[in-house]
Amino acid sequence: MNIIKNKTVRLSDVSKSNDYRETKWLLDYIGEEVIRQYKKHSFFDGQLIYGLDEDTFLKFVVKSIKEKMLERSEELFYVACFSKEGDKLSQWRGYADDGNGISVGFNTDSLRKLINKNESLSLLQVVYPEKNSNSSFEEIRTHSTDILQSVLEAIAEGDTKKLFSRETYAIDGLHEISSRVFIKDSIKYKNPSFKEEVEWRIVYDEDLDKYTNWEDWYDEVQDKSLLSGEMKLLFPYGLQFKAYRNKIVSFFDLSFKTCMKNMINEIIIGPKSEVQEGDIHQILSYYGYEATDINIIKSDSTYR
Template sequence: MIPERLFEPSDERVLYHYCSPEAFVSIVKNKTVRFSDINMMNDAEEGRWGYQVWLEVANKLLAPGPQIGLPEPVGLDFIDAVDSFWSVSGVRLTSFIAAFSKDADSLSQWRAYADDGRGYAVGFRSSALRRLPIQLLEVCYDLDQQVREMLISVSAVFLEWLDKGRDFDQPWFRQRCLELAMSSIAFKNPAWRDEQEVRCQHVVSVDISESGWILRDDGGESEGQPIAGVPVEFHIRNGSIVPYIDLPFDPTRDPIAEIMMGPKCPNSPGNVLFLLGNSGLGRIPLRGAGAAYR
């Protein structure tokens, strides 16, 4: 795990999900948040950027000279073991994510994710998101910081490995490598820094056998209680087949703090209020993005 990437906001902290009008209506009517396979995100480097950071750290650890804070040099056997389990993790598990932003009024996100400003940014309370079987990860866009955090986390695994008998076959070691791989999705290219992203991550199992390739949601845990998995579905996005799951939120616990209407949104507030009322969500505050309602 890369502990610096864990996001632990206050319950009332609001995070914004930019979406098209169609996705907004689906959220309101179905009371769900959509999570998509990270490999099908709009950033072509998804899933690979974090691995490149790991490779840079591995080369630093293997470089000649003393490693500060480590009692002995890190050997190639340790690096190979971490890399092996990291690679296997991508075959057995994959991250499904829902993207949120700290910024309620981002022009680039209106354009990219909200139908060129005709959509919405749904402001979810952090408490509502944490009740989902997910992990909240705060994205880091600074490469030097990414390398520092990865170096500290890998060094911690190395020290634990030394302390526990230098055995690569123990379940705890495989788990640590898996956690590194899964949390590395919180590292992104600096070009995306204006999005101020917080990622909701839900891990889905990958079952590849002679009988077929299957994605399976095994569920998770929320507030100390087990949560059953939901069906993995598929839809078409820009010609690509995209796996997704819809995780339900509890509409009785005020999950949505406010709704931002995009700068080119053609609807009046009344249209939205009727949708909310008829869907059982009551009257949620509405705001216009960057301009008065039109």
């Protein structure tokens, strides 16, 4: 109802996802790739560091780096999740009120047109890497090479302490894995257990740190967002918050009002839903859509 009525898609803080390993999977693969690259090209010439052999030392460094990355909670990204499978039983059970909900089909070209209005918005296809796969993705190779190079430089400079430091400057100075580029890359990777979702994501990676004070975001007296210009058109309600289960989740509602024509091209009524096709047609027409251009069907899935 809110998608159709408000003509918005909700982008929520990805770190509050229902998958507790969200944005962390890439770190696991990078750790393995660092070790692989090292074993392929031995660099340390058998020297001991802090009494550890080179293999044990490198594994310890990688573990420390991963722990530091997981502590970087100030990196905020907002995501809306879509599936190429609009009528899949597991999706109905997991995300649509156990089949009582609705599946809303968006036109990809219209979504891209909307996303192109702001360079901080992007549409990404989710990758589900397999642990035993021989595939080596470019992002993994690149970040792993950066880490290994940084470790070598620290050893050459006799400054290995910074490899284990918890200070922010040490993290930033160590390698570019701590950059927003890496965090955004990690959003593309997800637990292989979710592979059947065939997921795509809209990602908003605006650097929120440039808004140094909360007063820049919100007028508490007039109870409204202080965003203006293009940002106001895209996010008319600004940054918002909701209580969800045992969490506080921040989010943006991305408006497609300025390009709503052909934005929604299909609506599938859940297998347990009592909503009628006529109900959908009525609210679409009421809120300004060309209802006759939207395919309205009942799910082919059946269960109780």
